[in-house]
Structures are given as C-alpha cells and as structure tokens.
Amino acid sequence: MTHAAAGFRHVSVQELTAYEGQEVTLKGWLYNKRGSKHLQFLMVRDGTGLVQCVVAADSVDVDAWRIAEEATQESALIVTGKIVADERQAGGVELVVSTLKLVGESVEYPITPKEHGIDFLMSHRHLWLRSRLPWAILRIRNRLIVAIHTFFQDRGFLQMDAPILTGNAVEGTSSLFELDYFDEKAYLTQSGQLYGEAMAMAFGRIYTFGPTFRAEKSKTRRHLTEFWMIEPEMAFFDLDMTLDLAEDLLVYMIGDVLAHCKEELAMLERDLAPLERVRKPFPRISYTEAVELLCSNETVDMLSVRIQALEEENAALAEELAANRKRYGQAKKSERRRLDAREIVIHRRTGEIAEALQNLPAWKASARSFKWGSDFGGSDETVLTWHFDRPIMVHRYPAAVKAFYMKRDPDDVRLAMALDVLAPEGYGEIIGGGERATDLVFLEEQIAAHQLPKEAFEWYLDLRRFGSVPHAGFGLGLERMLTWIAGIDHVRETIPFPRLMGRIAP
RNA sequence: UCCUCGGUAGCUCAAUGGUAGAGCAUGCGGCUGUUAACCGCAGGGUUGUAGGUUCGAGUCCUACCCGGGGAGCCA
Incomplete structure (x- = not known):
C-alpha cells in the first residue's frame, strides 16, 4: 500500500x-x-x-x-x-x-560517515540503527519473521506463546536467569518446548515464536543472552518427517528473502551464490558419519590448505604495506589519502588473518582428536560445514550429550533421535531438535538420572499418561539464521538492541 | 573461569625509550552536478587507572579497570 x-x-x-x-x-x-x-x-x-x-x-x-x-x-x-x-x-x-x-536540529551527531569501532557503535546503538547496514539487516529480519509465519500458517500450524516466566529449570540452572517471584524462585525461559509439546497434544501442530534467555557466560560471535527462537512441535511426527520439515522451512525462508530483499542483500555485499545453492536435498549425515569425516585425512588436508592460503595472503599484504609506506613520503595529498584508506583495509584484514591463524591449528587438533561420544564444539561444526555447499543435517547423536526428553534410537540405544542443522560457510548450528520420548517409565528414569525435580515435571509426564503419541520438534535461532543470511560476522547486529554478557544498555 | 589481542584528539588509527601526528568530524574560507565530493586554513591531548625502572616512558615492568576475539557452554 x-x-x-x-x-x-x-x-x-x-x-x-x-x-x-x-x-x-x-x-x-x-x-x-x-x-x-x-x-x-x-x-x-x-x-x-x-x-x-x-x-x-x-x-x-x-x-x-x-x-x-x-x-x-x-x-x-x-x-x-x-x-x-x-x-x-x-x-x-x-x-x-x-x-x-x-x-x-542535530548538533554534533556522533556517528560520522566514516570508520567506527564496535564498542563505540554498540554504545550508540540507538543512533547506529539509522545507518545503512543496520537498516538492511533489520529489514531482512522483518522479512524472515513474515516468511516464518507464512510458512507455518500455510501448513496448518497454530502459533502459540509459551510463558516467559517459568518455575522449573529444564536443564540445569547455570544457564538460567533467576529472579524472585513473590518469594519463590523463578526463571526466564530458555525454551518453550515442554509447553509446546502440551499444545501439540491439544492442537496437533503448533509453533512458538518468542524470546529466550540464556545466562551462559559466553563471549563469542554466536551468543546473545536474549534471543528469539521459533519452535515447531508436531504430534504424530517422526525424525524423518521432522528433517523434511526443517529442510522445507529453510528453503522457504531463503527463497523468500532472495525474492524480497535484493536491495538489502546488495547493501550488505552478500554473495548470493551460497544462498541460491540452498535447495533440497540437504546432506543428511549421522553423528557417527560426521565424527568419521571430522577425524579424516580429508579434514586435515582441507585445513592445511586454508592455513597455507592465509599465510600467503598475509605475506602479500605485509609486502604491500611496506611498499606503500615507502611511497608515502613523496606522495601527493590525494594519493596519501588513498594509501591511508588502503592501510586501514590491510590492517583489518591482517587482523582477521592473525585471528584465523591463531585459531586454525587448535581447530585442526580438535577435529583430529575428536572422540565418538562428545558433543561437537563450535569449531568442529565450522570445520564440518566447510566440507559442504549447503546446510547439513546431522542426526542420531549420543544420548548422553542431549536432553533427557529425547527418544532413543530403536536400532541403537546409545543414540538419541536428535537432529541439528548446521549452516554453511562456518555459521554453525541454526536448528536443534528431534523426536521426543513417548514412554512414561523411560522419562521418569531419565528425570531421575539427570537429577531433576520430578514434582516440577508431573504436568509434563501427564502428556504421556493421557494419550501419548510419537511427536517431534525443533528450535530455530532467528538471530543465527539471520547472521548467516546477511553474511555478517556477529549475531549482535541482527537484533535492534542486543543483550550480551557485559552489555545491557542501551 | 581460562587463553589471546587491544585501550593515544569527538571518531578511526600512526608514532626505534628522545619535540605526540594524519584522515574524518567541527569552525572559517573557496568552488554551479557532487556520489563516504574536492581544495585551503584553524581549534582540538591528564596517551584507561595506580605504582615502578630510566637522565628521559605513549613505548619497558607490576597490579587493576574496560573492550575485542576464542575455549568451555549453546540457538
């Protein structure tokens, strides 16, 4: 209009x-x-x-x-x-x-149309929102939200709001924000999933779309303490159906953004090829196959090639910088400006290279020595996705590294019917989920084994007492998804006012 | 909590242990089609904080504070 x-x-x-x-x-x-x-x-x-x-x-x-x-x-x-x-x-x-x-009028606006550091920009986030890149990113965020609702509504899913204040800690309290609730302990939600399961038993197929809070003391480019998660939950769904749904959802979201956000993606200088490659089918590999790939010579070779390429680039940049500095003395003013600008670019890139060269050997060692039974670290996920040109779906993880409510693999009880979707280009895990356990006795055992307070889960166990059915679901992190689509390097730029460890204002 | 890099003008960054500079922003002047316009001039500094070494510290040492990246953990 x-x-x-x-x-x-x-x-x-x-x-x-x-x-x-x-x-x-x-x-x-x-x-x-x-x-x-x-x-x-x-x-x-x-x-x-x-x-x-x-x-x-x-x-x-x-x-x-x-x-x-x-x-x-x-x-x-x-x-x-x-x-x-x-x-x-x-x-x-x-x-x-x-x-x-x-x-x-506007007197001495602090964000000039030149370079700024991230600390300065984050402290002026309320003004930074007016700049071009935040504008482009947050417009894509809006489009993604529209696409998600359209996708689920078209497929007969009911949108539901899970509570944000919760009384029970689902998976340990170390990652929960605790608060006082009329002299009782309460927590900010870290997942709406259990409530989603109750709603799925009432409405068939539902999805939540709401804020989620994690108190993990993480300071990495993948973490926010407050982020938005989409959690579909489906009655009468098994793991394969859920993999199909996750695949369809991602293809739809990417297609919708490509169709509606050309200008924004261009402003972000996003390479569209990796997004255009996001078509069905995605590679589906089991956890066990992923471990084999991670430990393989193929992975070692790939990382060695990357390290060598970075070292060569680094040497070339150092050479150019030295040559430019030599020229600087005799240079005219306009050329000096060009050299100054180039020096900033070289500076930034060599910083990135130094960081990568510092990380890659450790990542290589981590991949090489990975033992079956552990969960993948951030670097392992990144290394895995470098082997593929589109998102990969990893399924059937060791039960020990997954939540208590996961259904076991009937063919191998060590495994949980879990699924993770890893984004390409090193963007890591964007979806986590799986098939839920249906058996009352099994769940009671798991709650005991995880030393969780059984009273708090009685309502959840009722879902198994009264017409328990196979069901499954997953959580999609909106900011991680958007970080990947926008091709930027940190989740903090994908939400208007990011909440990070050590930063609560503005 | 640990590892690692950093903190110099409003902003982004320079500066062998020896007189703290540049670009942008701001102010003034010039230019009738600019594309982060350009050209000239000017103002602008407790070099994160507190100690120490030294004839002399932005630079070296110690402690602390703040920030970036990573590990663990996770979407």
Missing part, C-alpha cells in the same frame, strides 16, 4: 519512482551532504530509503537556502520538490527542492 492510499500526507522514498514529474513532500533526516557555493546535495533518508535532494540557491527562498547550507547530519527535514529521473542516482530519481523546512 502506498503512503497516499494509507492516508498519509507525504510520500516515502521507497515509492518515489511512481511520482516522476510530480511535486511531492518528503519527511526525513539528513544522512549526508555535499555542496558548493550555489548548490547543495542533501542525502535524505526517511526509513524506507535514501534519496538525493538538490537545492539550488537561485530557486529557493533565502531561509531554505540557509537551512540547506547549515543543516548538519541527522537534522530532521521536510522537503518539497519535483521528482526527476537521474541515471546517476541509486534509486534512479532525485528530488529538485522547491521548499525546505527544518523540523529538528
């Missing part, structure tokens, strides 16, 4: 091409400005996009010209003018200004 159709009194940047030749009014903020004595180019953003507004001194009144000259970054503006085609512009049009009003 256009702004006009929605009853708004001004148009959005997004729909400007439809107004070519007409006079329109835009309301937004000054993103950047370039100018000369009689001409100012205002880059104006309104939340839907960016457009260049051209102000000529001789075609606006004195007040408007002064505003154009004096407006600083992020000043709020109302701009009226004619939309004209211009090939040089990203959107194909620009606005030739006839009147200009200042709504709110």
Whole structure:
C-alpha cells in the first residue's frame, strides 16, 4: 500500500519512482551532504530509503537556502520538490527542492560517515540503527519473521506463546536467569518446548515464536543472552518427517528473502551464490558419519590448505604495506589519502588473518582428536560445514550429550533421535531438535538420572499418561539464521538492541 | 573461569625509550552536478587507572579497570 492510499500526507522514498514529474513532500533526516557555493546535495533518508535532494540557491527562498547550507547530519527535514529521473542516482530519481523546512536540529551527531569501532557503535546503538547496514539487516529480519509465519500458517500450524516466566529449570540452572517471584524462585525461559509439546497434544501442530534467555557466560560471535527462537512441535511426527520439515522451512525462508530483499542483500555485499545453492536435498549425515569425516585425512588436508592460503595472503599484504609506506613520503595529498584508506583495509584484514591463524591449528587438533561420544564444539561444526555447499543435517547423536526428553534410537540405544542443522560457510548450528520420548517409565528414569525435580515435571509426564503419541520438534535461532543470511560476522547486529554478557544498555 | 589481542584528539588509527601526528568530524574560507565530493586554513591531548625502572616512558615492568576475539557452554 502506498503512503497516499494509507492516508498519509507525504510520500516515502521507497515509492518515489511512481511520482516522476510530480511535486511531492518528503519527511526525513539528513544522512549526508555535499555542496558548493550555489548548490547543495542533501542525502535524505526517511526509513524506507535514501534519496538525493538538490537545492539550488537561485530557486529557493533565502531561509531554505540557509537551512540547506547549515543543516548538519541527522537534522530532521521536510522537503518539497519535483521528482526527476537521474541515471546517476541509486534509486534512479532525485528530488529538485522547491521548499525546505527544518523540523529538528542535530548538533554534533556522533556517528560520522566514516570508520567506527564496535564498542563505540554498540554504545550508540540507538543512533547506529539509522545507518545503512543496520537498516538492511533489520529489514531482512522483518522479512524472515513474515516468511516464518507464512510458512507455518500455510501448513496448518497454530502459533502459540509459551510463558516467559517459568518455575522449573529444564536443564540445569547455570544457564538460567533467576529472579524472585513473590518469594519463590523463578526463571526466564530458555525454551518453550515442554509447553509446546502440551499444545501439540491439544492442537496437533503448533509453533512458538518468542524470546529466550540464556545466562551462559559466553563471549563469542554466536551468543546473545536474549534471543528469539521459533519452535515447531508436531504430534504424530517422526525424525524423518521432522528433517523434511526443517529442510522445507529453510528453503522457504531463503527463497523468500532472495525474492524480497535484493536491495538489502546488495547493501550488505552478500554473495548470493551460497544462498541460491540452498535447495533440497540437504546432506543428511549421522553423528557417527560426521565424527568419521571430522577425524579424516580429508579434514586435515582441507585445513592445511586454508592455513597455507592465509599465510600467503598475509605475506602479500605485509609486502604491500611496506611498499606503500615507502611511497608515502613523496606522495601527493590525494594519493596519501588513498594509501591511508588502503592501510586501514590491510590492517583489518591482517587482523582477521592473525585471528584465523591463531585459531586454525587448535581447530585442526580438535577435529583430529575428536572422540565418538562428545558433543561437537563450535569449531568442529565450522570445520564440518566447510566440507559442504549447503546446510547439513546431522542426526542420531549420543544420548548422553542431549536432553533427557529425547527418544532413543530403536536400532541403537546409545543414540538419541536428535537432529541439528548446521549452516554453511562456518555459521554453525541454526536448528536443534528431534523426536521426543513417548514412554512414561523411560522419562521418569531419565528425570531421575539427570537429577531433576520430578514434582516440577508431573504436568509434563501427564502428556504421556493421557494419550501419548510419537511427536517431534525443533528450535530455530532467528538471530543465527539471520547472521548467516546477511553474511555478517556477529549475531549482535541482527537484533535492534542486543543483550550480551557485559552489555545491557542501551 | 581460562587463553589471546587491544585501550593515544569527538571518531578511526600512526608514532626505534628522545619535540605526540594524519584522515574524518567541527569552525572559517573557496568552488554551479557532487556520489563516504574536492581544495585551503584553524581549534582540538591528564596517551584507561595506580605504582615502578630510566637522565628521559605513549613505548619497558607490576597490579587493576574496560573492550575485542576464542575455549568451555549453546540457538
């Protein structure tokens, strides 16, 4: 729906091409400005996009010209003018200004259109949200949410909200945020799954979509203390049906984003090829096969090749840097700027390489010495996915590393009917789940073996006492999924206000 | 909790133990089509904190604080 159709009194940047030749009014903020004595180019953003507004001194009144000259970054503006085609512009049009009003001034906006460090940006997250990359990422997040609801609703799933405050700790309290609930202990939820199982017995197929909290003291690019999880749960589903569903869901989500977020992905400079390769079928390998692959000579060779390539790149960059510095003395000012800019790029890349070269030998050792029966570490998952060109589905894990409610493999009782989906390009686990145990006595034994308080699980055990059926489900981490799709290197940029260990504001 | 890297101007970064600099941002001046515009000038510093070594410390040592990355744990 256009702004006009929605009853708004001004148009959005997004729909400007439809107004070519007409006079329109835009309301937004000054993103950047370039100018000369009689001409100012205002880059104006309104939340839907960016457009260049051209102000000529001789075609606006004195007040408007002064505003154009004096407006600083992020000043709020109302701009009226004619939309004209211009090939040089990203959107194909620009606005030739006839009147200009200042709504709110902006003094010394801290985020300049240059380089900033992550600490500074995170401390100014409330303003950083206005920049291009957060804009692109959070627009894709919105599209993913729409796609997820559409996918499940089209397949007859009922969306349900699981409680956020819970009384029982499902898997140990070390990873739970504890709080006082009228003199009782309560926790912020770390999964809606048990409640989802109850709802699946009532509605057949359901999914939750809500916040999840983990108090793990993790400071890595894959962790948030507050993140959003989608957890489908299906009555009368076995492991294979669940693998099919997870595969269909991922293919649908990627396809939907590719269809609707071309501009955003381009802004992120995302290589689309790995996303376009996400088609059925995904490789399905058992945990045991994954362990064999991890310990294989093939893995050692692959990592050696990677290490060597990085060392060569590092040497080449060091050489270039030395050559540039030698040239710097005689260089003209404009060339010095180029050299400065190049030095920043080299600096950043050598930092990445140093980090990788520090990690890779340890990752290689970890993979080589991996023993059947342990759970995969972050590096093991990354190394595994480097062998494939699309997401991989790993199934049938050792029961010991999975939760108490997992169904055992009837062909091998050491195994749980669990599934993990690992994203390609080293993005790691995005889905975890499996088939749930149906047998009351087995579950009671597991609760005892895990030293969990049985009273707290009586309601859950009722689901087995009254018409227990095969059922299964999984959890999809929205931020990890989005990190992969956007091709960025940290989950913190995929949620408007990330909650991380050591950072609770803004 | 452990390992590792870092903390210098508002921001991003330089600076053999020897006079703390550059780009951007800001202010002033110039330029009629700029694309992170460009050109000139100017202001801007308790080098994270506290000690120590030294004729002399941004640089070396010790402790602490803060941040990045990783391990464990996990979506």
